[in-house]
Amino acid sequence: xxxxSTIRRHARSIARFWSSSLAAEMEYQFNLLIEVAxxxxxxAGSLFxxxxxxxxxxxxxxxxxxxALVVLGIYTLLxxxxxxxxxxxxxNLVKQVQSGGLDFVLLKPMDSxxxxxLRTLSPWGLPEMVLGLxxxxxxxxxSGAKPETTALLTGGLMVLAGITILYSLWFVLAATSIWFxxxxxxxxxxxxxxAAGQFPVSAYPPALRVVFSTxxxxxxxxxxxxxxxxxxxxxxxxxxGLVLAGLSVVGSRALWRLALRHYxxxxx
Amino acid sequence: xxxxSARGLSRSFRVSEKDPGLAGTVRHFLKRRVRTVVAVxxxxxxxxxxxxxxxxxxxxAGKTTTLKMLSGLxxxxxxxxxxxxxxxxxxxxxxxxxxxxxxxxxxxxxWDLPPLDSLRVNAAVYGLDDREAARRISELAEMLExxxxxxxxxxxxxxxxxxxxxxxxxxxxxxxxxxxxxPTLGLDVNAQAAMRRFLADYNRRxxxxxxxxxxxxxxxxxxxxxxxxxxAGSLFHDGSLEQLTQxxxxxxxxxxxxxxxxxxxxxxxxxxxxxxxxxxxxxxVDRDRLTTVVGRLLADLPVLDLEVRDPPIEDIIGRxxxxxxxxxx
Numbered sequence: 373x374x375x376x377s378t379i380r381r382h383a384r385s386i387a388r389f390w391s392s393s394l395a396a397e398m399e400y401q402f403n404l405l406i407e408v409a410x411x412x413x414x415x416a417g418s419l420f421x422x423x424x425x426x427x428x429x430x431x432x433x434x435x436x437x438x439x440a441l442v443v444l445g446i447y448t449l450l451x452x453x454x455x456x457x458x459x460x461x462x463x464n465l466v467k468q469v470q471s472g473g474l475d476f477v478l479l480k481p482m483d484s485x486x487x488x489x490l491r492t493l494s495p496w497g498l499p500e501m502v503l504g505l506x507x508x509x510x511x512x513x514x515s516g517a518k519p520e521t522t523a524l525l526t527g528g529l530m531v532l533a534g535i536t537i538l539y540s541l542w543f544v545l546a547a548t549s550i551w552f553x554x555x556x557x558x559x560x561x562x563x564x565x566x567a568a569g570q571f572p573v574s575a576y577p578p579a580l581r582v583v584f585s586t587x588x589x590x591x592x593x594x595x596x597x598x599x600x601x602x603x604x605x606x607x608x609x610x611x612x613g614l615v616l617a618g619l620s621v622v623g624s625r626a627l628w629r630l631a632l633r634h635y636x637x638x639x640x
Numbered sequence: 641x642x643x644x645s646a647r648g649l650s651r652s653f654r655v656s657e658k659d660p661g662l663a664g665t666v667r668h669f670l671k672r673r674v675r676t677v678v679a680v681x682x683x684x685x686x687x688x689x690x691x692x693x694x695x696x697x698x699x700x701a702g703k704t705t706t707l708k709m710l711s712g713l714x715x716x717x718x719x720x721x722x723x724x725x726x727x728x729x730x731x732x733x734x735x736x737x738x739x740x741x742x743x744x745x746x747x748x749x750x751w752d753l754p755p756l757d758s759l760r761v762n763a764a765v766y767g768l769d770d771r772e773a774a775r776r777i778s779e780l781a782e783m784l785e786x787x788x789x790x791x792x793x794x795x796x797x798x799x800x801x802x803x804x805x806x807x808x809x810x811x812x813x814x815x816x817x818x819x820x821x822x823p824t825l826g827l828d829v830n831a832q833a834a835m836r837r838f839l840a841d842y843n844r845r846x847x848x849x850x851x852x853x854x855x856x857x858x859x860x861x862x863x864x865x866x867x868x869x870x871x872a873g874s875l876f877h878d879g880s881l882e883q884l885t886q887x888x889x890x891x892x893x894x895x896x897x898x899x900x901x902x903x904x905x906x907x908x909x910x911x912x913x914x915x916x917x918x919x920x921x922x923x924x925v926d927r928d929r930l931t932t933v934v935g936r937l938l939a940d941l942p943v944l945d946l947e948v949r950d951p952p953i954e955d956i957i958g959r960x961x962x963x964x965x966x967x968x969x
């Protein structure tokens with residue numbers, strides 16, 4: 373089958389995945405109300421934290437508060453993205469391995485990694501993503517930067533790279549459940565990693581700064597994209613972010629293929 | 641050209657073992673004792689297109705492992721397997737479109753939504769357009785006698801209805817090879833019969849090849865002219881059910897209804913006394929002596945009624961496996 377129709381089929385399947393997961397979410401009206409309330413409370417919490425930021429006129433690791441706000445905006449965006457897609461799907465991956473539900477995924481003529489990564493969509497992270505975008509816009513404008521189109525495009529690209537890196541790490545951790553079955557809570561590990569990206573990397577003590585830019589890719593999740601939007605990023609860090617994103621996707625796919633060779637399928 | 645062929649197909653698993661209790665747990669944590677367990681050993685068989693084959697064996701014989709290798713979920717540890725011209729473990733899209741695996745204990749339908757929603761998802765995954773999907777759904781629904789159940793959330797369906805809907809989801813892409821692992825598990829007698837009628841009908845309509853495991857021998861006797869029996873991972877029998885009975889049960893069961901009760905000793909010399917309750921007596925008689933023995937029984941005893949039959953296949957196979965080992969005749 374030619375690639376175009378395969379892509380079309382995948383796209384149509386994903387659309388149905390998402391509409392069915394929204395439908396399943398709507399099935400329980402009371403639960404829906406609770407989720408809406410929880411989302412509003414979370415948003416209020418984030419806004420309160422932000423109001424504390426606005427109250428002070430200092431610098432944070434060489435960043436003006438408004439520039440740091442762009443970092444926080446990107447963090448909020450990524451956090452919302454995790455709640456929308458990463459947590460529901462990749463958390464489920466571990467369960468599917470335990471219960472043997474993975475069998476049904478592997479029997480379908482569809483890329484199993486795509487299926488497992490995009491099967492459900494939880495709408496409750498979407499407001500957070502919107503808030504994140506708003507923060508990025510507000511931070512950029514107030515910091516006085518007049519971003520050019522190239523800076524915005526590079527920034528968008530780097531945000532995508534950050535999302536890709538976060539996704540790949542998360543997927544790799546979840547995929548190891550094929551070997552260990554009972555996985556230590558990958559979700560929490562990744563959340564804390566991401567949480568470190570709330571502030572510009574330069575705000576951390578030097579030792580952590582090194583760790584966050586080399587061993588753990590925290591810098592590439594939020595700081596580098598923010599720098600790109602503000603037009604402050606060095607060519608080197610942009611390139612490094614893109615290369616890392618590319619490698620992480622390739623790595624996660626390679627690991628998944630290897631994992632499937634070792635899949636033993638839950639008994640009967 | 642066979643549509644399924646297995647040559648020296650084997651699969652082993654590494655399992656760790658643990659003694660009970662705290663001491664056992666500590667030892668288990670510090671030093672794993674790992675053993676290799678052979679689940680399937682050197683299976684050799686082929687299946688022609690359109691055949692319906694029963695796959696028999698006690699729990700743990702390797703039936704499910706074999707089905708998972710045939711459908712590409714497990715990589716074999718040894719040997720070769722080919723299904724519909726493909727190597728299953730590569731899981732090529734063209735292969736996956738031609739097969740299905742139904743697992744009685746697992747379900748793919750979305751629990752909170754009506755089956756139709758799950759069917760819509762599968763239709764998209766298999767690249768069926770809406771018209772074609774609707775046509776196939778109504779055909780399957782008619783064959784399975786499902787109607788408004790398709791609009792009710794899966795969690796509100798009975799087990800029988802849910803299993804039928806599961807079959808619809810598994811067959812929407814019209815596979816040519818069906819691997820069915822306990823498709824009637826837990827269903828009541830009526831639902832089992834409906835399922836059997838459906839499978840026979842599907843096989844006739846689409847010329848599909850079916851490999852079926854079941855704990856209910858009635859499924860096998862009704863559907864499968866040919867059975868594969870595996871025991872401890874190895875193929876023990878490949879042929880008709882009658883041949884299997886002949887091979888495993890060289891004796892037949894003679895049931896007598898007598899005019900009077902007689903002591904057990906009265907039946908010695910005819911065959912093995914299987915049971916004797918009041919005037920109903922059951923004897924097991926060697927096949928080659930059957931006619932002589934029946935003649936003598938009628939002449940010697942006050943027989944009101946006499947019936948000769950094969951002992952139920954469940955009993956034969958069950959007894960065989962309880963004994964723990966099969967002696968090759």
